[in-house]
Amino acid sequence: xNSVTQMEGPVTLSEEAFLTINCTYTATGYxxxxxxxxxxxxxxxxxxxxxxxxxxxxNKGFEAxxxxxxxxxxxxxxxxxxxxxxxxxxxxxxxxxxxxxGTGTRLQVTL
Amino acid sequence: NAGVxxxxxxxxxxxxxxxxxxxxxxxxxxxxxxxxxxxxxxxKLIYYSVGAGITDKGEVPNGYNVSRSTTEDxxxxxxLAAPSQTSVYFCASRGxxxxxxxxxxxxxxxxxxxxx
Numbered sequence: 013x014n015s016v017t018q019m020e021g022p023v024t025l026s027e028e029a030f031l032t033i034n035c036t037y038t039a040t041g042y043x044x045x046x047x048x049x050x051x052x053x054x055x056x057x058x059x060x061x062x063x064x065x066x067x068x069x070x071n072k073g074f075e076a077x078x079x080x081x082x083x084x085x086x087x088x089x090x091x092x093x094x095x096x097x098x099x100x101x102x103x104x105x106x107x108x109x110x111x112x113x114g115t116g117t118r119l120q121v122t123l
Numbered sequence: 124n125a126g127v128x129x130x131x132x133x134x135x136x137x138x139x140x141x142x143x144x145x146x147x148x149x150x151x152x153x154x155x156x157x158x159x160x161x162x163x164x165x166x167k168l169i170y171y172s173v174g175a176g177i178t179d180k181g182e183v184p185n186g187y188n189v190s191r192s193t194t195e196d197x198x199x200x201x202x203l204a205a206p207s208q209t210s211v212y213f214c215a216s217r218g219x220x221x222x223x224x225x226x227x228x229x230x231x232x233x234x235x236x237x238x239x
Contacts, residue, residue: 016165046227055127055213055230056166101165109154109217110181111228113165 014039014106018114021099025092025121033087033117035076035102043104045069045078045085046111050099059087059100092121125149129214129231136204136238144199144234146214154217155197156181156228157189159210166213172197204238211235 019034037045044063048056060069065080074089085102102114130145148155153174158166168181172191186208188200197216201208215228 048230055232056215057230058227061227109226109228110156110168110171111166111215115163115165 014043014104014112016102016104016112016114018100018102018117021116021118023117023119025119027094027121027123028091029121031087031089031092031096031119033100033102033119035085035087035114037083037085037102037104039083039104039106039112043106045076046103046105047074047076047085047087048101048103048113050101050116052098056101092119094121094123097121127214127216127229127231129212129234131234132232133235134237136201136236138204138206138238140204141200141202142204144201144212144214144236146197146199146231147195148197148214148216148229149195150216150218150229151194152216152229153194153219154228155191156215156217157187157197157199158213158215159183159208160213160233161210169199169212201236206238209236209238 015038046061047059049059050056060071062069062078068077076087099116099118101116103111127148156171157169160166167183170189172178212234214231217228218226
């Protein structure tokens with residue numbers, strides 16, 4: 013079956029530091045890949061997506077590239093802010109567009 | 124545009140009680156989903172629906188039931204609440220494939236449920 017593996021958190025960074033959150037996946041076929049973000053006390057919000065190999069999703073300074081050869085979809089941001097503190101989930105689609113999620117990575121950004 | 128609306132936001136139940144978590148969406152989405160999120164874990168799919176009158180089990184359906192009598196509503200029922208069902212429950216919906224391929228899921232704000 014499909015699976016998503018994310019790096020364990022928490023990840024603690026100083027403001028303006030570079031962020032990488034690793035995500036690798038196992039899937040049959042050609043899934044779409046997503047990053048969702050969850051702020052405290054809220055539901056999940058789509059951050060970015062990529063639907064085919066070599067696509068780069070980007071939003072709010074975050075980027076991730078769909079790498080089929082390494083089955084990866086790592087999330088990056090060049091300069092994080094305190095407001096980026098949240099839990100980030102990598103996910104992929106399967107049949108009936110069911111999402112398979114990673115366990116989430118908590119990011120804490122300090123001044 | 125309200126998106127996906129879940130009620131209630133919080134609830135405490137006693138063991139053995141029953142309740143229904145409500146979920147409604149106003150985007151005319153065919154696909155709807157129920158997930159649970161346990162502390163430090165990702166989301167696990169409980170049930171999903173690909174359209175009115177059609178439901179199917181996800182990864183963790185035991186102890187739950189759903190119905191989909193309309194496109195808008197997808198309630199989740201707990202018949203005999205157990206402590207293991209203490210969790211945060213999220214409802215989500217997704218547009219039809221014909222509307223643009225792999226569309227993302229839109230999530231509600233969640234229902235925090237405690238079984239004591």
